[in-house]
Amino acid sequence: xxxxxxxxxxxxxxxxxxxxxxxxxxxxxxxxxxxxxxxxxxxxxxxxxxxxxxxxxxxxxxxxxxxxxxxxxxxxxxxxxxxxxxxxxxxxxxxxxxxxxxxxxxxxxxxxxxxxxxxxxxxxxxxxxxxxxxxxxxxxxxxxxxxxxxxxxxxxxxxxxxxxxxxxxxxxxxxxxxxxxxxxxxxxxxxxxxxxxxxxxxxxxxxxxxxxxxxxxxxxxxxxxxxxxxxxxxxxxxxxxxxxxxxxxxxxxxxxxxxxxxxxxxxxxxxxxxxxxxxxxxxxxxxxxxxxxxxxxxxxxxxxxxxxxxxxxxxxxxxxxxxxxxxxxxxxxxxxxxxxxxxxxxxxxxxxxxxxxxxxxxxxxxxxxxxxxxxxxxxxxxxxxxxxxxxxxxxxxxxxxxxxxxxxxxxxxxxxxxxxxxxxxxxxxxxxxxxxxxxxxxxxxxxxxxxxx
Amino acid sequence: xxxxxxxxxxxxxxxxxxxxxxxxxxxxxxxxxxxxxxxxxxxxxxxxxxxxxxxxxxxxxxxxxxxxxxxxxxxxxxxxxxxxxxxxxxxxxxxxxxxxxxxxxxxxxxxxxxxxxxxxxxxxxxxxxxxxxxxxxxxxxxxxxxxxxxxxxxxxxxxxxxxxxxxxxxxxxxxxxxxxxxxxxxxxxxxxxxxxxxxxxxxxxxxxxxxxxxxxxxxxxxxxxxxxxxxxxxxxxxxxxxxxxxxxxxxxxxxxxxxxxxxxxxxxxxxxxxxxxxxxxxxxxxxxxxxxxxxxxxxxxxxxxxxxxxxxxxx
Numbered sequence: 001x002x003x004x005x006x007x008x009x010x011x012x013x014x015x016x017x018x019x020x021x022x023x024x025x026x027x028x029x030x031x032x033x034x035x036x037x038x039x040x041x042x043x044x045x046x047x048x049x050x051x052x053x054x055x056x057x058x059x060x061x062x063x064x065x066x067x068x069x070x071x072x073x074x075x076x077x078x079x080x081x082x083x084x085x086x087x088x089x090x091x092x093x094x095x096x097x098x099x100x101x102x103x104x105x106x107x108x109x110x111x112x113x114x115x116x117x118x119x120x121x122x123x124x125x126x127x128x129x130x131x132x133x134x135x136x137x138x139x140x141x142x143x144x145x146x147x148x149x150x151x152x153x154x155x156x157x158x159x160x161x162x163x164x165x166x167x168x169x170x171x172x173x174x175x176x177x178x179x180x181x182x183x184x185x186x187x188x189x190x191x192x193x194x195x196x197x198x199x200x201x202x203x204x205x206x207x208x209x210x211x212x213x214x215x216x217x218x219x220x221x222x223x224x225x226x227x228x229x230x231x232x233x234x235x236x237x238x239x240x241x242x243x244x245x246x247x248x249x250x251x252x253x254x255x256x257x258x259x260x261x262x263x264x265x266x267x268x269x270x271x272x273x274x275x276x277x278x279x280x281x282x283x284x285x286x287x288x289x290x291x292x293x294x295x296x297x298x299x300x301x302x303x304x305x306x307x308x309x310x311x312x313x314x315x316x317x318x319x320x321x322x323x324x325x326x327x328x329x330x331x332x333x334x335x336x337x338x339x340x341x342x343x344x345x346x347x348x349x350x351x352x353x354x355x356x357x358x359x360x361x362x363x364x365x366x367x368x369x370x371x372x373x374x375x376x377x378x379x380x381x382x383x384x385x386x387x388x389x390x391x392x393x394x395x396x397x398x399x400x401x402x403x404x405x406x407x408x409x410x411x412x413x414x415x416x417x418x419x420x421x422x423x424x425x426x427x428x429x430x431x432x433x434x435x436x437x438x439x440x441x442x443x444x445x446x447x448x449x450x451x452x453x
Numbered sequence: 454x455x456x457x458x459x460x461x462x463x464x465x466x467x468x469x470x471x472x473x474x475x476x477x478x479x480x481x482x483x484x485x486x487x488x489x490x491x492x493x494x495x496x497x498x499x500x501x502x503x504x505x506x507x508x509x510x511x512x513x514x515x516x517x518x519x520x521x522x523x524x525x526x527x528x529x530x531x532x533x534x535x536x537x538x539x540x541x542x543x544x545x546x547x548x549x550x551x552x553x554x555x556x557x558x559x560x561x562x563x564x565x566x567x568x569x570x571x572x573x574x575x576x577x578x579x580x581x582x583x584x585x586x587x588x589x590x591x592x593x594x595x596x597x598x599x600x601x602x603x604x605x606x607x608x609x610x611x612x613x614x615x616x617x618x619x620x621x622x623x624x625x626x627x628x629x630x631x632x633x634x635x636x637x638x639x640x641x642x643x644x645x646x647x648x649x650x651x652x653x654x655x656x657x658x659x660x661x662x663x664x665x666x667x668x669x670x671x672x673x674x675x676x677x678x679x680x681x682x683x684x685x686x687x688x689x690x691x692x693x694x695x696x697x698x699x700x701x702x703x704x705x706x707x708x709x710x711x712x713x714x715x716x717x718x719x720x721x722x723x724x725x726x727x728x729x730x731x732x733x734x735x736x737x738x739x740x741x742x743x744x745x746x747x748x749x750x751x752x753x754x755x756x757x758x759x760x761x762x763x764x765x766x767x768x
Binding site: 091421424 | 509511512529597598599601617621622708709711725726727729
């Protein structure tokens with residue numbers, strides 16, 4: 001009996017100990033079997049989405065070719081991708097990977113939590129030398145570079161060509177629409193009016209649809225950016241009332257449906273390809289989702305033909321006549337963990353730079369529907385053949401990203417509460433704004449909120 | 454008798470249990486006590502400690518005393534969230550108890566021994582054994598706001614509605630309660646069925662002989678037997694409903710606005726969506742306090758002391 005008890009006890013405790021501890025088998029450096037080549041192990045944490053994993057594996061091969069002469073070899077230790085909570089907990093346990101990916105919006109809290117380190121080499125890196133200034137702004141925070149942009153997208157408005165034709169638009173007028181938006185001649189209000197007419201004529205079932213609750217495009221259209229980069233604070237401004245005015249107006253005119261927040265892109269794509277939605281506000285990937293909804297994943301040419309015959313896309317028009325159109329994005333960034341010391345950093349840098357090799361970026365574009373980030377990648381022949389991607393890449397110049405402010409999520413939750421009040425409770429723009437103001441003031445720490453009239 | 458009384462009392466050392474026998478119970482308990490300590494006690498203590506700090510994603514906690522609790526009670530959302538919690542918990546409990554009772558009586562008394570009763574009970578078990586994510590997907594499909602939703606499709610097909618209805622905007626709490634109740638009925642049903650099954654058949658026969666009606670059998674024989682199982686189900690399910698957030702999170706995420714946000718979901722959102730761990734911990738402790746008070750209240754209501762009193766043979 002005693003043996004049984006001790007055995008059971010040992011088994012339970014042993015299992016616990018084994019689960020809690022792991023052997024220190026991740027030595028960063030080790031001499032290889034031949035005793036001459038130095039091996040550097042770099043842990044990379046990411047999901048296999050798109051070509052992210054494949055690109056790292058290919059980058060490892062290319063880097064090792066480069067390093068042959070130096071007698072150094074790099075080996076990737078691949079860790080599965082995890083959510084923010086696990087990232088925090090694992091950081092507490094000292095298990096931050098050398099390289100990992102997350103959204104650009106996460107820099108603020110990641111830095112506060114000490115799970116990323118600065119990578120100021122990005123400033124002088126050949127891989128990033130030609131990226132637009134807006135990308136540099138995304139990668140920088142608090143005076144340093146903390147992330148290397150991995151992919152990008154824009155947010156065109158996909159409009160039903162058939163609906164426009166139903167409203168009496170000629171092919172030339174439809175094709176010229178984007179130019180008018182770019183010139184500030186066609187406004188957001190004009191688009192709303194068209195959606196209302198299309199709905200009234202029963203050409204479509206829904207006026208506007210939007211990707212999840214990514215309402216920032218509509219904020220930007222009204223010049224409502226909510227963020228002060230100099231002070232790194234969220235901004236509570238009366239401009240938001242104008243956006244709520246639009247919401248209340250669009251709901252009353254039937255352009256926006258009460259269930260708009262529930263119709264994600266997975267539901268919207270099949271509806272859009274059936275011609276049931278007048279305008280879908282979504283990011284670049286929606287093109288890919290439409291292709292899936294049409295069942296034409298393998299038929300790129302066939303889908304392009306259908307797309308050109310049935311869809312027209314524009315940037316999000318400005319609410320003001322003569323204003324610049326807008327676009328938004330939520331790019332992924334490559335981060336470097338704090339355990340990477342200065343000795344290891346050059347290898348980490350070279351690995352990341354190889355991941356951004358133009359051809360690898362296009363591999364990712366083809367697999368994920370995201371846009372490449374460097375102009376060199378946009379010169380790739382395969383990219384040039386992708387009409388939609390190639391043509392709308394210019395939107396990146398207009399594209400804004402969510403701020404990396406740690407309380408952005410809290411602020412946005414308060415904003416969406418106001419939207420919900422209009423949608424589901426029939427509240428006025430004024431009431432919605434008051435609710436938003438009250439919630440933001442209560443929940444966003446006062447030292448991170450700028451209140452403007 | 455003298456020889457008996459005069460005999461010296463049996464002497465010798467009193468029996469002492471060997472040490473190794475004394476230690477056995479503790480050795481048996483120890484592994485599980487260690488697990489309880491690691492996975493229940495320590496996290497609970499950590500939550501209490503966390504609630505007195507401003508811990509957020511930066512993981513640099515600072516002691517803030519009762520600040521989080523003051524914030525909870527000053528939170529303008531609190532009255533609405535408490536009301537949602539009460540509506541959700543009370544209605545879910547009442548409906549699920551009622552259904553569990555009706556199903557148990559129907560299948561274990563009226564249809565006792567019939568195959569239909571077994572099949573019916575098994576059918577009710579299905580929702581509770583389906584993984585939550587799959588189960589919620591089904592409800593989302595049912596009440597999808599587009600024409601693709603089953604309910605909308607039926608309504609449109611029969612011309613009862615001209616446009617698809619946004620169910621989650623109109624009746625989110627009702628859907629949440631319905632989905633929760635359907636998946637929790639089976640737990641109560643099993644316990645109540647077992648309790649009814651334990652009633653000796655002779656009692657029913659005697660009642661029939663005495664000319665008792667079905668109503669009398671249910672009220673005078675079955676219901677008294679169910680008092681303690683009902684107490685257990687009431688308390689355990691009530692605690693479950695007060696502290697549950699998973700279905701709600703998957704179905705509505707507390708929306709529209711905060712119409713389906715319960716206190717425990719609010720705690721989860723604060724801690725894990727917004728990464729205000731300290732504040733989330735404080736809110737979750739309020740949930741614990743409410744559950745504790747409700748448990749005491751129901752123990753008193755059901756006269757728990759009576760149940761644990763040792764049985765006494767009448768003189």
